[in-house]
Amino acid sequence: MSWQLRVGAVQMRSTNDLAANLAVVRDLTGRAAEDGARLVALPECFSFLGQREGDKLPIAERFDQPGPILSTLRELATKHGVWLLGGGTPEIVPGDTRRTYNTAVLVDPRGNIAATYRKIHLFDVDIPGGAVLRESDATCPGTDLVVADIEGAKVGLTICYDVRFPELYRALALDRGAEILMVPAAFTAHTGAAHWHLLLRARAGEDQAWVVAPAQWGRHNDKRESYGHTLIADPWGTLVVEQAEGDGVLMATLDGATVAKRRTQMPCAKHAVLRG
DSSP: OOOEEEEEEEEBOOOSOHHHHHHHHHHHHHHHHHTTOSEEEOOTTSSOOOSSGGGGGGGOBBTTBOOHHHHHHHHHHHHHTOEEEEEEEEEEOTTOSSOEEEEEEEEOTTSOEEEEEEOOSOOEEEOTTSOEEEGGGTBOOOOOOEEEEETTEEEEEOOGGGGGOHHHHHIIIIITOOSEEEOOBOOBHHHHHHHHHHHHHHHHHHHTOEEEEOBBEEEEETTEEEEOOEEEEOTTSOEEEEEOSSSEEEEEEEEHHHHHHHHHHSOHHHHOOSOO
């Protein structure tokens, strides 16, 4: 657990303009790389955020036939020599013309796809006085848990609504060895104000892992507003850095020694009775 990893967590406000969103991604990825990032993490919906779930269908891609989204990620990863996590973008489901996967794609510094994670938990809610969202109307759920090795660090991939399901993070950390938990998100303003910090700090503290949560912020259109508050929390659940609103990049250097220290001081993994 002697690894160190400098991470840049991107906050942005995506719209239904793919080209404009990718221009922001180019700018913020470059900023993170200039500040020494080895891993740059983009939020959920970095490529597109429309008024309705189905609006994303025309820009969905197959990763074996790269379009502008994956090509941009590959270009930026190789140009800057960084690992780049596209925190959630529409991936075509073969044979399904109505739904896509919501997929986080990790690209290595050579431009190769190192891992993909398809969002498991889909956000279907009717918030009293707030948003009505049916992610499952146009999204197919994933099934597989994913942990990637990034320069010696074991990194568990999740997306947004997943954070409400601690059993997922327990499986990633205790059963698969994750030391960093990625939670790219587009949390609604209403639910974010209530639970964003609570849930992220809980996942960090209970699993004694770093949590990196790049987020969407602000009003995207007349039907959608995101909470923002991109943050990084340490394995004690303490906030290391946070940005409430505005486009930007949060930087922090993560390390395995801190994970090992907390897991030794508070050996929760050894005490766990129920697993998974």
